[in-house]
Amino acid sequence: MIAPDRAVFAAAQAGEPVALERLLRELQPDIRRYARHQCHRSSAIEDVVQEALIVVYRRVGNVRDAAALAAWVFRVVARLCMLPALGVMRGTEELTDRHEAEYFARRPQDELRIDLVRALESLPEIYREVILLRDMEQLTITEVATRLAVTREAVKSRLHRARALVREYLRPEVA
Numbered sequence: 583m584i585a586p587d588r589a590v591f592a593a594a595q596a597g598e599p600v601a602l603e604r605l606l607r608e609l610q611p612d613i614r615r616y617a618r619h620q621c622h623r624s625s626a627i628e629d630v631v632q633e634a635l636i637v638v639y640r641r642v643g644n645v646r647d648a649a650a651l652a653a654w655v656f657r658v659v660a661r662l663c664m665l666p667a668l669g670v671m672r673g674t675e676e677l678t679d680r681h682e683a684e685y686f687a688r689r690p691q692d693e694l695r696i697d698l699v700r701a702l703e704s705l706p707e708i709y710r711e712v713i714l715l716r717d718m719e720q721l722t723i724t725e726v727a728t729r730l731a732v733t734r735e736a737v738k739s740r741l742h743r744a745r746a747l748v749r750e751y752l753r754p755e756v757a
Contacts, residue, residue, distance in 0.1 A: 584609060584612045584651055584652035584655055585648075585652070586605055586608060586609075586648055586651060588648050590604055590605055590608075591605065591642075591647075591648040591651065592648075594642050595642055595643045595645070596643075597643070602639060602642070605638070605642065606635050606638060606639060609635070609638060609655060610631065610635065612652075612655070613630075613631050613634045613635065613638075613655060613659055614627065614631050616655075616656055616659045617630040617631050617634070617659050617662075617663065620659055620660050620663045621663040626663065630659060630662045630663055633662050634655065634658050634659050634662055637658050637662075637719075637720050638655060638658070640719070641719075641720070658720055661720055662720075697751075697752055698748070698752070700751070701747075701748045701751035701752055702714070702748065704747075704751055705744055705747055705748070708740060709740055709743055709744035709747060710744070711730065712726060712730065712737055712740040712741050712744055713741060713744040713745065713748070715729060715730075716737070716741055723737050723738060723741075726741075
């Protein structure tokens with residue numbers, strides 16, 4: 583289970599590159615094991631592991647102490663497994679329409695990722711920033727609201743609209 587050396591953890595929090603690399607290397611097997619348990623599609627595991635390592639790299643400085651690291655990492659992995667954007671990138675999890683599911687299942691993953699990036703770039707700034715903060719940076723609704731100086735309700739509303747716009751952008755044209 584995740585139990586980093588306190589000195590390595592403290593150095594990683596301070597941004598020390600060698601400590602960060604060591605921490606990520608030590609966390610990777612536990613993250614992979616938890617992703618296997620948490621994700622419903624085996625094709626998503628490697629994506630989730632990589633995204634989780636990126637989140638740890640970027641945000642380990644926000645973890646209050648080494649003892650809280652395991653719970654925090656497990657929350658990150660659980661959220662990534664449920665992340666709607668990753669569901670779309672993986673192909674079919676969030677899709678209910680059979681035509682859409684078949685369309686995305688046939689598309690190469692690289693194309694889907696490019697389309698997702700384009701969909702996010704097409705969003706008005708007000709929606710793009712909220713979806714990136716919540717779904718990509720894994721901030722809580724409260725943290726997003728604080729960062730954007732808006733209410734929690736505004737964040738929820740914008741997030742709902744942003745996700746709907748992304749789904750609409752990614753929806754295949756019916757011939």
